[in-house]
Amino acid sequence: MDAMTDTNAIERRSLHLELVERIRPLIVESQLNPGDKVPEKVLCERFGVSRTPMREALKVLAAEGLVRLEPNRGAWVTLVTVEEVEEVFPVLGALEALSGELACTNIADAEISHIRRLHDQMMDSYRDRNLVDYFKTNQEIHRAILLAAKNQSLTNTCQALSARMQRARYAANLSEERWADAVAEHEQIIRSLEARNGRELGQILRQHMKNKQESVLKWLRKTNTDQESECAGPGQQC
Amino acid sequence: MDAMTDTNAIERRSLHLELVERIRPLIVESQLNPGDKVPEKVLCERFGVSRTPMREALKVLAAEGLVRLEPNRGAWVTLVTVEEVEEVFPVLGALEALSGELACTNIADAEISHIRRLHDQMMDSYRDRNLVDYFKTNQEIHRAILLAAKNQSLTNTCQALSARMQRARYAANLSEERWADAVAEHEQIIRSLEARNGRELGQILRQHMKNKQESVLKWLRKTNTDQESECAGPGQQC
DNA sequence: AGATTACATTTTGAATTCATAATTAAGTCA
DNA sequence: TGACTTAATTATGAATTCAAAATGTAATCT
Incomplete structure (x- = not known):
């Protein structure tokens, strides 16, 4: 009965998670350098999404410690200190x-x-x-x-x-x-x-x-x- | 020169972080029970905020593993398995x-x-x-x-x-x-x-x-x- | 020149709006 | 009655809008 026990669920993904997983490597692999401002608008245009899911993604990345959010000033790639x-x-x-x-x-x-x-x-x-x-x-x-x-x-x-x-x-x-x-x-x-x-x-x-x-x-x-x-x-x- | 070295920066907080820190204890202290649906609308009314910062907060709580997001179906308090x-x-x-x-x-x-x-x-x-x-x-x-x-x-x-x-x-x-x-x-x-x-x-x-x-x-x-x-x-x- | 203010532009935070998906309710038929 | 459709309602995801804050620029003054 493998057909029943296998996970056949259709993988449905939210835009913000997709963004998290695309932006994270940009940071880890230094496409976005530590200390740099995260260019919200540019990334929105690059991925063809509005600011809402992008900002949600940045909040998750901030929770992971990869970016730092400064209220009213935007997001920065955290430095390795x-x-x-x-x-x-x-x-x-x-x-x-x-x-x-x-x-x-x-x-x-x-x-x-x-x-x-x-x-x-x-x-x-x-x-x-x-x-x-x-x-x-x-x-x-x-x-x-x-x-x-x-x-x-x-x-x-x-x-x-x-x-x-x-x-x-x-x-x-x-x-x-x-x-x-x-x-x-x-x-x-x-x-x-x-x-x-x-x-x-x-x-x-x-x-x-x-x-x-x-x-x-x-x-x-x-x-x-x-x-x-x-x-x-x-x-x-x- | 203590006055200079002290951190006098005015603490400025974003709405979504405030929400994360208020909702987290609701989950940890079982005001919201494992398995329950997170009542987005109710919480918005309770805290007097719109859905945008609330949804940002839920995304952060999901990253922490306290809630589970199901695309198009909403957020659920995760069970302890x-x-x-x-x-x-x-x-x-x-x-x-x-x-x-x-x-x-x-x-x-x-x-x-x-x-x-x-x-x-x-x-x-x-x-x-x-x-x-x-x-x-x-x-x-x-x-x-x-x-x-x-x-x-x-x-x-x-x-x-x-x-x-x-x-x-x-x-x-x-x-x-x-x-x-x-x-x-x-x-x-x-x-x-x-x-x-x-x-x-x-x-x-x-x-x-x-x-x-x-x-x-x-x-x-x-x-x-x-x-x-x-x-x-x-x-x-x- | 260098500092200071006033104004225009841009960016940000968060509410609102709108299309779509999910859920519920009502109706239909065996 | 109970399964199956279909329509109404609600909830969700994401774009848009709008006010407030920050930034940049030009004009003013010493």
């Missing part, structure tokens, strides 16, 4: 640790082999010093572990926080030394996962996140210093 | 553990004495078997530890998830046995906190949350069985 990084990464660390623990309990063998393939692929990218591919596969691995935990609330919470941290090209910062360390950590990750040692995987993932935090902070401090003179305008979050 | 409890509590456990660890590092002595007073007060309520006061003080203690962690992102994330779990009177379910166990756990909590043993406090808080999950699940299963015949309407999340 040092303080925010120092707050969010420990939370992400605790959540990734949990995802590792849960994954080891709930993951299927096929999923493990899939992650193993991603891991090997990432190692190829490392050998070629192909930073773009490395980062892409890296993200896929972490996401696969998260999904293997089979906990929707965990997935949602992690993704919301990750989105706030991810908007920027941290890749540019990865030093040769940090890169080598990260690779070593990933060797441990795949080993623990294949051994289904949840406790261990959790601890490694948390340490991995701590190291990433340092890497991001280094990049952030450098970027801020570089642009010190630029963003002196009033009303900005400098 | 067994599946959701089994997902959210482990996440809350990991986050409370983190809050314990961070609190032990960042808490001021004055805050510890404050929590000690709350703890003693809660023990009085326990001796009197005053469940209402016990629960109130209990929540204050957990909140105080969370705030002592001095991590806004952690606070926000925890509160959002707690809100989803808290809407209902779980208190009614607390068995004499579980109550005694919970009290014993709280003795450990205050002891670890005063010793500033973060690792230990984290572990206890996580176990405490695991036990609370079981308690809530017991209540939930009982409630669901009791009301089995009632909520058979279509479109409900039964």
Whole structure:
């Protein structure tokens, strides 16, 4: 009776949700830069919608922490601040640790082999010093572990926080030394996962996140210093 | 130069945020019951606003998981399901553990004495078997530890998830046995906190949350069985 | 020139309006 | 009576409108 148990419900979507899901990547992938004003009118024209659903979408994105609403002045893409990084990464660390623990309990063998393939692929990218591919596969691995935990609330919470941290090209910062360390950590990750040692995987993932935090902070401090003179305008979050 | 460094900015609020913060407690404190339709028109009249800011508020509450929007059919207060409890509590456990660890590092002595007073007060309520006061003080203690962690992102994330779990009177379910166990756990909590043993406090808080999950699940299963015949309407999340 | 005011323009917040979808009520027929 | 249509009512989604606030520009004065 698969035909009955399958979800056949016709997917009906509201305009504002559609907008949220289209604008979010614009922010995460830095089409809209941190600190920029969100051009409400321009986006309305671009997506061919009126201001009502657009403003609803901006309110949701504000709740997610991706934009900041100033009453009577509009919406701005939030900046990634040092303080925010120092707050969010420990939370992400605790959540990734949990995802590792849960994954080891709930993951299927096929999923493990899939992650193993991603891991090997990432190692190829490392050998070629192909930073773009490395980062892409890296993200896929972490996401696969998260999904293997089979906990929707965990997935949602992690993704919301990750989105706030991810908007920027941290890749540019990865030093040769940090890169080598990260690779070593990933060797441990795949080993623990294949051994289904949840406790261990959790601890490694948390340490991995701590190291990433340092890497991001280094990049952030450098970027801020570089642009010190630029963003002196009033009303900005400098 | 305190006058300059202080934040004197006049707090300006938007209507939709005001509504979010007024409707949220209606849901968390079960003025609006899980499964109920959110009466958009009634709420608009009650708060004296038009539908636009009300609908913006509902979209934010939907993003928080407190209401569910069905396209063309309106908003419904989300139900607390067994599946959701089994997902959210482990996440809350990991986050409370983190809050314990961070609190032990960042808490001021004055805050510890404050929590000690709350703890003693809660023990009085326990001796009197005053469940209402016990629960109130209990929540204050957990909140105080969370705030002592001095991590806004952690606070926000925890509160959002707690809100989803808290809407209902779980208190009614607390068995004499579980109550005694919970009290014993709280003795450990205050002891670890005063010793500033973060690792230990984290572990206890996580176990405490695991036990609370079981308690809530017991209540939930009982409630669901009791009301089995009632909520058979279509479109409900039964 | 540089600061200050007055005015025009633009942007924003929120109410209103309008088309469409969903629900309810009434009517029809087996 | 009870299932099925069809029409009336209501609720919803989104565009439009309008007042208020913010911003930009020109004129004025020291």
